[in-house]
Amino acid sequence: MSEQAFRFFSFQGRTRILHLSWVAFFISFLVWFNHAPLMSAIREQFGLTTSEVNTLLLLNVALTIPARILIGMAVDALGPRRVYSLVLVLSGILCLAFAMADSFAQLAVTRFLLGFVGAGFVVGIRLISEWYPAREVGFAEGIYGGWGNFGAAFAALSLPSLALAFGGDDGWRYAVGSTGVIAILYAGVFYHQVRDTPKGSTYFKPKKGGAMEVTSKGDFLLYGVMNLPLFLALALIVWQLSPARLGLLGDVTSFVLYGVVLVMAVVQFLRIWQVNGHVFTETVPEFDRYPFKQVALLNLVYMAAFGSELAVVSMLPLFFLDTFDITPLMAGALGGTFALMNLIARPGGGYIADRFGRKFTTGLMLCGICVGYGVMSRIDGSWPLPLAVALVVVCSLFVQGACGSVYASVPLVKRRLTGQVAGMTGAYGNVGGVVFLVVLAVVTPAQFFLVLGGIAFLILLLVSIFMEEPGPQTSEVMPDGTVRMIEVP
Missing domain, CATH: 1.10.287 (Helix Hairpins)
Incomplete structure (x- = not known):
């Protein structure tokens, strides 16, 4: 890696863009999942049934599927600076509307619309790829994705305490609303501090x-x-x-x-x-x-990785609670270890892909997912709890690492289509989450883990046969009609 890449704590050049981007992603996920840790207060105030609570959770991811496609098209056409700023402003407004809801119908509509903010992830993928060379883009995208994803975990850790600090029956409203205000304020910072490309570079459009x-x-x-x-x-x-x-x-x-x-x-x-x-x-x-087969394969890998993450994070606390003699508080904390690995595993997956190749790294991570979920299907009450937690952490490292390797490849498919490739790949992650949650509802946890491992194995076979390493050069047509060859070192 170049000397500049190691200056992580600087706020200059492309490192500055990286920091501004992952903070934007962090805030978007903070807004997207701000309701989950406060759901008990929301349920109590509105008298929601279990079905209504499940509906809100499902609606929260529904719009993200088409939104990631649309945002991918928008960022390729308009540029990351404008699109991410707009996403943050709109999500902040919708967040305030959710905080002020006075009926289940209003909660449902605003939660459905807030699924839009989950598409913000796509914007940063294109932005980072414009600022980092191919030999470093996987590590940079991993930092962006992993640290940004931590926004969901931060919501779970901080918002209940914030609601308690505000106090009263409406404490949850002020906690949720505060994240919306943060998003709106940061949109202004992002718009004024970010450039779509380094000085002198061309932003290729479809x-x-x-x-x-x-x-x-x-x-x-x-x-x-x-x-x-x-x-x-x-x-x-x-x-x-x-x-x-x-x-x-x-x-x-x-x-x-x-x-x-x-x-x-x-x-x-x-x-x-x-x-x-x-x-x-x-x-x-x-x-x-x-x-295009490269895009299709990346879609499937991300479905197996991020899609399974969404489903496993949803069921893991209850799985620990039902399997071991522990308190609900400890079960929640142990379940959260799966998502916590994002901080190191996504950057790690991207870094390994930069160093040892995209196809090799993707295959390695899928192997780890297959074995990890296969062994997790054997966990029962006779296991020592520390061993079960250690296995979950190791499996999570491969799951998050696969996400990092995928987005190390996305920017190298076709420069001018990076937003759309990222959008479609991200949408497949949500498709996987929806499908796997439906599977979870009709099978046992052991069977569920076997299904996840089996799907990862089938995708591993496809990757082994059909995936290609990016070539040494790619080409784009300049605005004046000339062709520029772009190095992919």
Whole structure:
């Protein structure tokens, strides 16, 4: 790594951009998960049922799936500085609206809209890739993702105490609202302190908007196939809320929402054709091609890694409580160790990918996930508690490391499409979270861990066969029409 990369505690050059970016991501996750540690107070004040609480938790991730796609397109077209500032302002306003809600309906609507803030992650991926060279981008993206993700854990650690300090029945409202104010204030800091690219660099933009560009007939078909799970996950959320499951939606409302998801899918596929239909009649120049299979593989790996993380973090405290003779407080603390590993494992995964190759690192992390979840399926009450916790921590290191290796690869697919690649990959993480939570509802914890390990094994086979290391150069078309070759050291 270059000398500048080691000056982590400086606030100059690209290190300054890195710090400003991970703080923005930290705040966005603080806002996104500010309700979870305060849910008991919210439930008591509104008299919520278990189904209504589960609905709020599900709605919190629903909008993030399409939002990450849309934000990815926006950041490629408009630049990270403007888009991240806008995300923070809007999320701050929605956060204040949630804090002022006086009915379950208002809680549900504002929580659903707040899922939008989870898409802020995508913006920083493009921004960091503009400032760091390929040999360092994995480590930088890992720091950005890992430290930013800690915003969710920080919410759990700090907001209950803050609500208690405010006091009264509305203490939770002031605690939640304060995170919204922080987001709005930091949006101004981010807008005035950040540049999209280093001085003299070109910010490459997609030739067309509304869908990702692909460069061959086969990639067109694969892109269409990879879009299907995004809409199926949204339909799955509607099903979970329908009379067939939680019963929070009526039959008519459910059918209307299914129709909305179908219309969204049709519009998306029409836009994919409008942007890419030319590949069936024209040949894309060799210098402008990229293999979309790389995007598809990164999507699947992130689904197995971040998707399983979302599900495991949700069930682990209760798993410890039911398996061992411990208090609920200790079970919550032990369950939190899984997400805590983000601080070191994501940067670690990115760093190893920078040093030893993206394909090797991704495969290594998937192997660790397979073995880790497989052994976790054997945990029962006869295990020593420290051994069970140690296994969870080790498995988490591989899960978070896989997330780091994925985003070490995302910026190297195609420079001008980095936001869209990051958005689609991030959306697949949420798809995995939704699907795995549904699986969890119908199987035992041991079977659940085996399912996670089995899916990781299947994806490992695909990575081993089809994934490619980034080439030594990539190309982009300059605004004046000339072609620039970009080194990927």
